Amino acid sequence: MNTLTRFNPFKQIANVDTLGDIGDLVRGFGLRSMLRDFDAPLDLRMDVTDNDTAYLVKVDLPGVAKSDIDVSIEGNRVTINAEVKRETSKKHGKELHTERYCGTAFRSFTLPQDIDRAKAQASYDNGVLALTLPKKANGDTRKLTIS
Structure with a gap:
């Protein structure tokens, strides 16, 4: 493998x-x-698994609010946009060191088979976005005979 x-x-x-x-x-x-x-930028690390009926995708999005995540599906392409926001007030004094990223993160990938958008589901818990992407039945494909 x-x-x-x-x-x-x-x-x-x-x-x-x-x-x-x-x-x-x-x-x-x-x-x-x-x-x-x-x-x-924020590195969107993900795991994709495949079973007979759907693709299961888990994406790490630490520090991102659920309302700042956008997932779109077109055919077999999945696009994830996330905006990481950071508090900008300087109530606690002068900033000495910062490493946390703020801005937008983007990830787009294609899957081997088209996705049934009507049945797709998404959940977000503890910084992990979980997508269940059911495969679309390929009833419109046909095999051509070569003459």
Whole structure:
């Protein structure tokens, strides 16, 4: 059995501390908060399983509100959009270090068979989005005879 892994060439670069060597020099100038816009986006990790009648998809979406998740299905393509929001008030003082991502995350993938959108279900619990995507019956396919 083969395992597919999504390759992200920028993941290692994004994890490098850009201010590591000169951190003491620039501390207090606010450069870290300016660099927050260049943080690596939320990585939507998912598991897809297949049974005879449906595809079961589980996607990790930690820190995302249920109302900020959008799932759309078109044929055999599934698209997931999530917006990660972060509190912006500065009630508790000056920000010294931030690593949490805020912004939008997007993931789109195709499945081997069309999805029955009318019967598809989604639930969200403890930061995990669970999709049940029933397979559409292929009653309109036919085999052609070659003459």
